Amino acid sequence: GAVVSQHPSWVICKSGTSVKIECRSLDFQATTMFWYRQFPKQSLMLMATSNEGSKATYEQGVEKDKFLINHASLTLSTLTVTSAHPEDSSFYICSAREDTRSNSPLHFGNGTRLTVT
Amino acid sequence: AQSVAQPEDQVNVAEGNPLTVKCTYSVSGNPYLFWYVQYPNRGLQFLLKYITGDNLVKGSYGFEAEFNKSQTSFHLKKPSALVSDSALYFCAVRGSHSGNTPLVFGKGTRLSVIA
Numbered sequence: 001g002a003v004v005s006q007h008p009s010w011v012i013c014k015s016g017t018s019v020k021i022e023c024r025s026l027d028f029q030a031t032t033m034f035w036y037r038q039f040p041k042q043s044l045m046l047m048a049t050s051n052e053g054s055k056a057t058y059e060q061g062v063e064k065d066k067f068l069i070n071h072a073s074l075t076l077s078t079l080t081v082t083s084a085h086p087e088d089s090s091f092y093i094c095s096a097r098e099d100t101r102s103n104s105p106l107h108f109g110n111g112t113r114l115t116v117t
Numbered sequence: 118a119q120s121v122a123q124p125e126d127q128v129n130v131a132e133g134n135p136l137t138v139k140c141t142y143s144v145s146g147n148p149y150l151f152w153y154v155q156y157p158n159r160g161l162q163f164l165l166k167y168i169t170g171d172n173l174v175k176g177s178y179g180f181e182a183e184f185n186k187s188q189t190s191f192h193l194k195k196p197s198a199l200v201s202d203s204a205l206y207f208c209a210v211r212g213s214h215s216g217n218t219p220l221v222f223g224k225g226t227r228l229s230v231i232a
Contacts, residue, residue: 004160006160034219041227042224042225043207043222043223043224043225044161044207044222044225046219049219091158093160093161095160095161103149103166103168103211103213105151105163105166106151106153106161106163106209106220107163108153108160108161108162109160110159110160111158111159111160113158
């Protein structure tokens with residue numbers, strides 16, 4: 001089945017530094033990937049939709065200059081948390097769909113646990 | 118607008134007993150419904166989906182879900198719960214005319230199976 005690989009699985013960084021998270025579709029091409037953020041014991045919050053070859057679409061309230069998304073190829077999207085602060089500490093998950101039909105399920109990466117000290 | 122409601126934050130069930138995790142939805146047009154499971158510090162895993170056809174859908178790990186159009190529900194069920202089923206479960210929906218838009222997720226229900 002379709003596999004989405006996310007790296008790193010966890011990262012600890014100092015406040016003010018930037019962190020890049022990679023999301024790869026391993027055996028399919030994904031023109032669109034979705035980035036979610038999950039707070040402890042809470043549901044997924046969609047941050048942005050990453051579109052290959054064009055700008056990402058951000059959800060309301062998500063700072064696009066802080067959470068930079070790049071989807072340079074059909075198999076790779078990256079999320080960069082710039083000038084990270086402790087409140088950015090969270091679990092970030094990417095997802096992609098094998099095809100664009102509405103009835104196809106999303107495939108999720110294993111997530112990245114970000115801790116900003 | 119699309120929405121999903123999972124009315125229970127937590128469901129506790131004894132091992133071997135049947136389990137139900139509830140989900141209701143609201144969507145324009147015909148719904149495409151999904152269930153996902155999340156284990157600690159992991160991404161979501163796809164369990165099953167309803168697109169069309171038989172209202173009872175069977176999925177991974179012995180789970181099934183029943184689509185009820187009149188009640189706009191898609192409850193997840195398993196005849197006999199295992200301790201290893203303890204996890205966070207998410208229901209999600211997308212309308213049939215939504216194209217490549219994101220899924221809308223419920224807030225999740227934590228299932229705890231007690232030995």
